[in-house]
Amino acid sequence: MNEELISVKNVSKVYRLYDRPIDRLLESISIRKKSYHKDFFALQNISFSVNKGEAVGIIGTNGSGKSTMLKIITGVLSPTSGSVETKGTVCALLELGAGFNQDYTGIENIYMNGTMMGISKEEMDKKLPDILDFADIGDFVHQPVKSYSSGMFVRLAFALYISIDPEILIVDEALSVGDVFFQAKCYHRMDELKKKGTTILMVTHDLGSVMKYCDRVILFNKGEKVGEGLPGQMVDQYKKILAGKNPVAEKFVDEQDFLGEGSTAEEKREGENRGGTEKKGVADLALEEERSADKIVSAAKDSTKQPSDGKLCTPSTQDKEKALRLMKDEMSINPSAQLYGNGKAEIIDFGIFDKDGKLSNILIKGECFTIRERIHFYDEIAAPIFTFTIKDKRGMDLSGTNTLFEGENIPAVKAGDEYICSFSQKMNLQGGEYLLSISCTGFEGGEHTVYDRKYDITSITVLSNKNTVGIYDMESEVALERHEA
Numbered sequence: 394m395n396e397e398l399i400s401v402k403n404v405s406k407v408y409r410l411y412d413r414p415i416d417r418l419l420e421s422i423s424i425r426k427k428s429y430h431k432d433f434f435a436l437q438n439i440s441f442s443v444n445k446g447e448a449v450g451i452i453g454t455n456g457s458g459k460s461t462m463l464k465i466i467t468g469v470l471s472p473t474s475g476s477v478e479t480k481g482t483v484c485a486l487l488e489l490g491a492g493f494n495q496d497y498t499g500i501e502n503i504y505m506n507g508t509m510m511g512i513s514k515e516e517m518d519k520k521l522p523d524i525l526d527f528a529d530i531g532d533f534v535h536q537p538v539k540s541y542s543s544g545m546f547v548r549l550a551f552a553l554y555i556s557i558d559p560e561i562l563i564v565d566e567a568l569s570v571g572d573v574f575f576q577a578k579c580y581h582r583m584d585e586l587k588k589k590g591t592t593i594l595m596v597t598h599d600l601g602s603v604m605k606y607c608d609r610v611i612l613f614n615k616g617e618k619v620g621e622g623l624p625g626q627m628v629d630q631y632k633k634i635l636a637g638k639n640p641v642a643e644k645f646v647d648e649q650d651f652l653g654e655g656s657t658a659e660e661k662r663e664g665e666n667r668g669g670t671e672k673k674g675v676a677d678l679a680l681e682e683e684r685s686a687d688k689i690v691s692a693a694k695d696s697t698k699q700p701s702d703g704k705l706c707t708p709s710t711q712d713k714e715k716a717l718r719l720m721k722d723e724m725s726i727n728p729s730a731q732l733y734g735n736g737k738a739e740i741i742d743f744g745i746f747d748k749d750g751k752l753s754n755i756l757i758k759g760e761c762f763t764i765r766e767r768i769h770f771y772d773e774i775a776a777p778i779f780t781f782t783i784k785d786k787r788g789m790d791l792s793g794t795n796t797l798f799e800g801e802n803i804p805a806v807k808a809g810d811e812y813i814c815s816f817s818q819k820m821n822l823q824g825g826e827y828l829l830s831i832s833c834t835g836f837e838g839g840e841h842t843v844y845d846r847k848y849d850i851t852s853i854t855v856l857s858n859k860n861t862v863g864i865y866d867m868e869s870e871v872a873l874e875r876h877e878a
């Protein structure tokens with residue numbers, strides 16, 4: 394039987410709005426109890442429940458009451474009417490600083506939260522190395538939390554909460570701060586939590602995450618629950634609301650949202666520089682996206698349509714010369730990349746080259762690029778295979794290939810041999826941030842064998858001045874004929 398861990402019944406939250414600051418005072422001293430305020434319903438008669446092991450998302454436009462709802466569930470706010478019940482330990486990653494004492498250091502906050510959750514100091518001592526390792530904020534753990542950036546705070550809070558292993562995890566948009574490597578690490582942990590049966594309640598504007606993680610979605614609009622159902626249905630309904638609110642929005646949602654925010658690296662950096670605490674609705678992002686598109690047009694304008702016959706993607710001689718110098722030093726390397734293999738081969742170097750043969754993690758959509766891997770063999774291998782995969786930050790494989798698929802059969806190698814393998818192709822993924830995995834594998838006795846694999850080793854940022862629907866661009870050609878009716 395389904396066990397309800399969160400039960401929200403007829404919750405309303407009313408704020409009193411005063412036109413002028415003095416009105417509040419006038420109201421409090423009015424002998425005839427004259428009202429000087431207007432009631433504003435941030436939440437109106439909301440009811441829903443979340444069962445054990447479910448992942449439920451709350452979506453809605455800015456100001457629709459999502460964060461207010463989470464704050465009421467976690468006890469940060471009390472409802473004006475209605476009731477909320479939760480069963481089990483709750484960890485909530487709410488806005489910046491929530492649940493943390495700003496004057497305490499990171500370490501002190503870790504222990505304080507542990508105590509609040511009923512975890513002994515000895516147990517927290519054992520968890521500490523993992524927390525620090527996951528958060529990866531270095532010596533900042535000894536600084537007061539008030540000196541943290543939003544990204545650092547989220548790193549520490551997320552690391553702490555997953556170590557506590559709560560029955561209910563509540564996340565309010567928090568994962569949108571942090572770099573692509575950290576986000577990928579968090580999403581990976583979210584996968585594990587979900588598999589383990591942790592109950593998750595999340596608020597997000599990232600519709601890709603909603604589709605991937607949520608079993609059920611609740612749609613808010615102007616403080617009311619306007620729908621509840623399967624993620625796909627609710628996302629469609631949300632788009633309708635957005636389309637009514639802002640004509641740019643529907644276009645934006647269709648074209649961008651399933652790509653994972655659809656924003657450029659530049660936009661994200663701007664967000665972080667502002668402290669990353671601003672939460673943006675899709676409608677707001679739509680307008681920003683238009684502005685940001687202008688910025689990247691100049692970068693991308695040279696990338697006029699090239700025929701996709703693959704011929705244009707042949708690596709230049711200049712590229713080949715560059716292959717012999719150390720490439721990976723010029724790549725951004727993921728500190729949390731997963732590396733494994735039986736050690737018979739090692740990818741000792743790798744790089745991504747743009748169409749001009751420049752080593753870069755940033756590529757322009759529509760242009761050719763090359764992934765180059767240099768593999769050293771420490772043992773005999775009958776038929777090695779070289780691979781690459783591009784994933785989104787939620788861990789979904791988007792594209793990739795290997796030498797076997799491409800009909801390049803590599804003959805047996807012996808210890809000391811070295812190969813340089815180049816994959817050249819056109820970047821047809823939409824603008825956004827991705828992760829590259831590379832490996833050297835093969836088959837031994839019919840068994841798939843990994844000699845060296847570097848999962849999510851580096852990032853790829855794709856800049857685009859035209860994003861179409863979905864994860865990649867089919868390069869449609871449009872023909873129009875005016876039809877006289």
Ligand SMILES: Nc1ncnc2c1ncn2[C@@H]1O[C@H](COP(=O)(O)OP(=O)(O)OP(=O)(O)O)[C@@H](O)[C@H]1O
Nearest residue numbers: 408435453454455456457458459460461462672674
């Ligand atoms: N202390 C307050 N006094 C008055 N109004 C408030 C207060 N706190 C929140 N509100 C209002 O309540 C409404 C709901 O806010 P809430 O932050 O829950 O929205 P949200 O759906 O989380 O929005 P966003 O997507 O922008 O985070 C908003 O109109 C907000 O202005």
